[in-house]
Amino acid sequence: TKRYTGLIEKYRDRLPVTPDTRPVSLCEGNTPLIQLLNIPKLIGKDVDIYVKFEGLNPTGSFKDRGMTMAVTQAVHEGSRAIICASTGNTSAAAAAYAARAGITAFVLIPEGKIAMGKLAQAMIYGAKVIQINGNFDAGMQLVKTIADHAPVTIVNSINPYRIEGQKTAAFEIVDALGRAPDYHCLPVGNAGNITAYWKGYSEYALGTETHAPVTDKRPIMCGYQAAGAAPFITGEFVDHPETVATAIRIGHPQSWEGAWRAQKESGGWFAAFTDEDILAAQKLLAEKEGIFCEPASATSLAGALHDIKSGRIPEGSAIVCTLTGNGLKDPDTAIAQCTTKPVTVDATLDSVKRAILEAM
Ligand code: F0G
Numbered sequence: 001t002k003r004y005t006g007l008i009e010k011y012r013d014r015l016p017v018t019p020d021t022r023p024v025s026l027c028e029g030n031t032p033l034i035q036l037l038n039i040p041k042l043i044g045k046d047v048d049i050y051v052k053f054e055g056l057n058p059t060g061s062f063k064d065r066g067m068t069m070a071v072t073q074a075v076h077e078g079s080r081a082i083i084c085a086s087t088g089n090t091s092a093a094a095a096a097y098a099a100r101a102g103i104t105a106f107v108l109i110p111e112g113k114i115a116m117g118k119l120a121q122a123m124i125y126g127a128k129v130i131q132i133n134g135n136f137d138a139g140m141q142l143v144k145t146i147a148d149h150a151p152v153t154i155v156n157s158i159n160p161y162r163i164e165g166q167k168t169a170a171f172e173i174v175d176a177l178g179r180a181p182d183y184h185c186l187p188v189g190n191a192g193n194i195t196a197y198w199k200g201y202s203e204y205a206l207g208t209e210t211h212a213p214v215t216d217k218r219p220i221m222c223g224y225q226a227a228g229a230a231p232f233i234t235g236e237f238v239d240h241p242e243t244v245a246t247a248i249r250i251g252h253p254q255s256w257e258g259a260w261r262a263q264k265e266s267g268g269w270f271a272a273f274t275d276e277d278i279l280a281a282q283k284l285l286a287e288k289e290g291i292f293c294e295p296a297s298a299t300s301l302a303g304a305l306h307d308i309k310s311g312r313i314p315e316g317s318a319i320v321c322t323l324t325g326n327g328l329k330d331p332d333t334a335i336a337q338c339t340t341k342p343v344t345v346d347a348t349l350d351s352v353k354r355a356i357l358e359a360m
Contacts, residue, residue, distance in 0.1 A: 004030055007168045008068055014171070014203065014211065015069065015164055024071045024101045028057050028064035029168055033176045033320070038288040045308050046315045050181070051285075051301070052173060055293055055326030059121060062166065062193060062324045063093035066157060069165030071097040074153040081106065083152040085139030087189070087247045088118030089325055094155050095125035106152060108132055108139040113246050115294065115330035135241065136190075137252040157192025158254050166193055170200025173320055174215050180205065181219045182317040187299035187324055188223040188232060188259060188270070189248030195258030197221070197322075198266065219320070221268035222313075223259060224303030226296075230272035232259060244275040244333060247296035247325060269312075273302045279337050281305065282327070292327030292334070300324075 006025030008015060017023070036049040054062035067090075074082055081104040084094045091107035091114075098105035107122050111131035122129050132139055140156065147154050157163060174180050180201055186194050198221060207213040225232055229241030229249050238251030253259065263270060275295075282298035285291050300321040307313040327334055343359075345351035 006068060007065060007165065008072060011168050011171055014208070015168075016161065017072070021072060021076055023068060024075055024097055025068050026058035026064065026096065026100060028068050029172065031056050031169075031172070033173060034289075034291065036289055039284065039305070042288060043305060043309060047308055047313070048318045049304065049308075050173075050177075050318070050320045051291060052169060052320055052322045053291065053293070054169065054322060054324050055297065059089075059092045059096045060117075060326035060329055061089040061093065062169065062322065063089045064097075065168055066162030066165040066192070066196070067093040067097045067155065069161040070153075070155040070159050071101050071103075073161045074155065075101050075103065077153070079151075079153040080104065081150075081152045082155045083143055083146060084108070084154065084156045085136055085143045086114075086156075087136050087249060088114035088329070089247055090156065091127065091129075092118050092121035092125070092329075095122045095127035098127065099125045104128065106130060108143060110135045110139065110249075113249060115246060116332055117329035121329075136250050137241075140190075140252070140254060156254065157190060157195075163192060163196045163199060163255075163258075166196030167200030167203065169322065170197045171204060174201070174204050177318070180215050180217050181320040183222055183304070183313050183319045184219040185222045185224060185300040185304040185319060185321045187245070187248055187296050187322070188225050189229070189250040189253065189296065191223075191232075191253040191255035191259035193322070193324065194221060194223050194262050195255040198258070198262035202265075218266060221262045221266040222303055222307065223263060223268070223270045224299045225270065225272045226278060226299060227272045227274045230270075232263075232270040233272045243278075245278055245294075245296035245299060246330075247294060248299065271303055271306070273299060273306065277302045277306070279333075282334075283337060285323075286327065291323065293323040294325040294327050294330050295333055297323040297325050
């Protein structure tokens with residue numbers, strides 16, 4: 001058996017690479033599709049819920065899929081520097097893949113509004129970190145014009161290679177299940193990922209110029225947003241997005257059209273959930289299944305559970321929720337929402353014994 005060396009090698013014939021392209025890879029992709037065992041019982045519904053745990057990618061989020069493609073292409077074209085605006089995960093991935101390739105990454109992040117783990121990543125990977133007094137959308141506007149003024153390649157998802165890399169998650173799900181799920185639930189921020197999944201599912205179901213179809217259908221796509229940053233619910237951009245799920249604190253999504261296409265063509269829908277709902281889903285998943293994702297990621301489960309309970313997603317369905325990022329990226333939010341704090345006792349057998357018996 002051949003060693004797994006990343007998603008470009010795995011899906012090479014379905015990606016825009018030439019035979020002489022040398023992938024910049026950290027063995028991203030190939031993430032587990034974990035079936036939930038306890039939560040379906042808890043809600044008393046006969047459904048198969050799987051989570052695609054993208055938090056197990058090399059930098060802890062799905063962004064690695066797009067970044068391996070974008071940086072591979074940037075290097076292939078001779079670029080020496082990349083740039084992105086980010087709520088934290090894209091910047092972590094850009095920083096890591098730039099380090100791997102030996103080029104420079106510039107990252108624009110909203111000051112004070114990204115999770116600590118993500119800032120640590122950008123810094124330790126050696127990115128040039130530029131904090132702005134503005135949100136992600138302001139950073140995005142700057143990045144879109146900067147390429148006309150400096151020799152840098154944009155690696156936000158407006159770079160089509162990002163979408164190409166990210167579509168491989170849909171391939172992996174169909175490969176793992178032997179078919180497409182009935183429903184696919186995603187958190188939606190800048191909307192690149194829902195666009196990418198829909199492209200991946202479509203290529204597998206409809207076939208391409210070079211490949212026959214490998215499955216007979218596509219899932220219904222459910223895009224879930226945080227209530228304070230929900231332009232797909234109102235149909236209008238949001239100027240001052242706010243949510244505890246800082247990864248999706250976005251009001252002007254760049255892949256606006258792509259997300260609407262996924263919703264319309266799949267017969268799916270968008271819905272929004274409060275920060276409270278999102279954090280409750282994050283904690284439920286950790287407590288009941290042993291899976292720790294970041295708040296934004298839990299939006300997919302919050303949405304799925306809501307729509308399963310209401311019957312909008314019917315019993316008997318196979319549902320995949322993408323968990324986009326690892327919970328370890330944002331320990332502050334996790335600790336803050338845990339009501340049971342650690343107890344401190346003397347380092348004696350007696351004290352520890354008493355602590356155990358009191359807690360049982
Ligand atoms: N979940 C996480 C953990 C994210 O980091 C993001 C986006 C999303 C969901 C939403 O995905 O933007 O494709 O709709 N994070 C970007 C970033 C914006 O800069 O890291 P999307």
